[in-house]
Amino acid sequence: MSVQVAEGLFEQAEDGARLIGSRCRGCGTTYFPQAPGCRNPDCPAPCLECAHLPQRGRLVSYTIQRYRPPPLFRMDDWTPYAIGLVDLGEGVEVMGMLTGVDLDRIVIGTSMRLVIETLYTDAARGPVATYKFAPEVTA
Ligand SMILES: [Zn+2]
Known part of the structure; x- marks a missing residue:
């Protein structure tokens, strides 16, 4: 079991x-x-309802975080990482950390899929998970 880095960002389903x-x-x-x-x-009629977003999208932009951010941002075993903007369709673009990528070989337009990974382990709360985007594996 793990908790989320922020409440209500994502859920884990069978698929x-x-x-x-x-x-x-x-x-x-x-x-x-x-x-x-x-x-x-x-x-015409503002009324919001919860919606599950598509699990896949295309990388439209990214930046690489090469220096360690302030303590507010926690991450175990810190290493440089990439943050990408992924177009999920339906007019929604989501910013998230990228995983499973070679920082020197990130290609705009790559198909990405949503994954959940542990960001850090909190002494009181245990593993804290966040969402990331990984390249779609094309075997
Ligand atoms: Zn509206």
Whole structure:
């Protein structure tokens, strides 16, 4: 068992991990993380409901974190890592850490899938998990 780095970001189902966002019933806008309300000024009928986001998408941008961030961000065995922006379709792009990538060989447009990994182990709470994106394995 592990806890999430922030509440309500994702869930683990039989068919894999899923991000939990929200979708507006009035205009169809999708938000991640979950939004308190629709931010579309032209929305005809703002009404948000929980929505599972697609588990796969395409990498549209990334940056590599090569220095250790301030203590607010925790990570065991810190090493440089990449943060990517993944287009999941439905007009929603999600920022997340990338895993299973060679930092010098990241390619924009790569198909990515959602995975859940332990970010660090907290003395009181135990393993703390976060979502990441890994390249789709094409065997
Ligand atoms: Zn709306």
